[in-house]
Amino acid sequence: MAELLNPRNDFLFKRIFGSEENRDVLLTFLNRTFIEAGKPALTEIILLNPYTEKDAPRDKQSILDIHAKTDEGELINVEMQLFNKYDTEKRTLFYWSKLYSGQLQEGQSYKLLKKCVTINILNYSFLPNEHYHNVFHLREDRSGIPLIDDIELHFLELPKLDDHAVPVENGGLVNWLLFLKGADKSNWEVLKMNEPVLKKAMDTLEFLSQDTEARRLYEDRQKYLHDEASMIEGALAEGEARGEARGEARGEALGKRKKAVEMAKELLTLGVEVSIIARASGLSESEILDLKNK
Known part of the structure; x- marks a missing residue:
């Protein structure tokens, strides 16, 4: 049997x-x-953008998250993030x-806006706590009263799921996350019993792991995701290097100016003419006059 592909x-x-x-x-x-x-x-x-052949991963513009709608009209977006894109x-x-505002046509009432829920499944740690499932709403700081229930953000962080976590009897989110995280296949039978779907x-x-075309498309997407992650990491590293270089250059410039000021002060005490001090130190005559007045 072919090696299982990564569901993330x-x-x-x-x-x-x-x-x-x-x-x-x-x-x-x-x-x-x-x-x-x-x-x-x-x-x-209701699936609003079900998978079709147009979702071919070679097209970098393909939208590979999932848009769905409940029978009450609430919108749900589910996104799997294999690598940290930062921000x-x-x-x-x-x-x-975009999901929220995109519900209205020009001239329509705000009352027509329905709740939007975002679920981000992250293959990296993001929030500074130990919880693998965090949920955010819009609430007042002191009293905790909700302003409106239209915004709901879920973050499911797979690395925070203990490697030794065990399947939950009678079903549970942990079972699904263990599957996505790539749990040892020896646990699959237990997972199946606890969660039939x-x-x-x-x-x-x-x-899909045994389908030749699916594996080819999977590899195309995997290569694109790795290239994108490398590009982001490279850009961040380059930005940090430039920042350090600018800091060093700024420090050198400040050091040179400090030396020039000290030189000018010493020459002033010796009664050297301002024009000569300017040529020797690199400072302007007005700067030297300011030093003399002080």
Whole structure:
């Protein structure tokens, strides 16, 4: 049997969770996420951008996150992030705002705006706590009263899931995250027993892992993701190097000026003419006169 592909690859993630035939997989995953956050379960979900052949990973413009809508009209966006693109919080708010504002046509009332939920599944640690599932809302600082319930942001951080975490009986979000994290396949039977719909996700992963075309597209996307991550890391490193170089140059300039000022002061005490001191120190005559007056 072919080696299993990585379900954290966003192309593969969308094939497993964002296709019409696996809509029940997405619904169950969302319900496990919401129930753990103390929210009621959904009864139905509508895929707004189901996986199609147009999602080919060779097209860098492909949108490989998942857009869905509840039967009450609330919008949900699920994104898998294999590598840290940095500015995660700002990117999250930016895409949430586009989702929220994009609901209205020109001239329509704000009352038509529905709640938007963003779920970011991160393959890296992001928030400074030990919780693998964090949820954010818009609330008043002191009293905690909500301003409006229209914004809800979930961050699921896979590295914070203990490597020794065990499957939860009767189902739970941990089971799904263990699957996405790449849990030892020896635990799959336990996961399947505790979470029947998860079996369908596992079967889909096994099928795609043995499909030649799916593996080729997966490798294309994996290469693009690695190249993008390397480019971002390179740009950050270059920026840091430039900052250090500017700091060193600024320090050298300050050091030279300090020496020039000390020289000018000493020459002034010896009664040397201002014009001569200016040529010797590199300072302007007005700067030297200021020093003389002080």
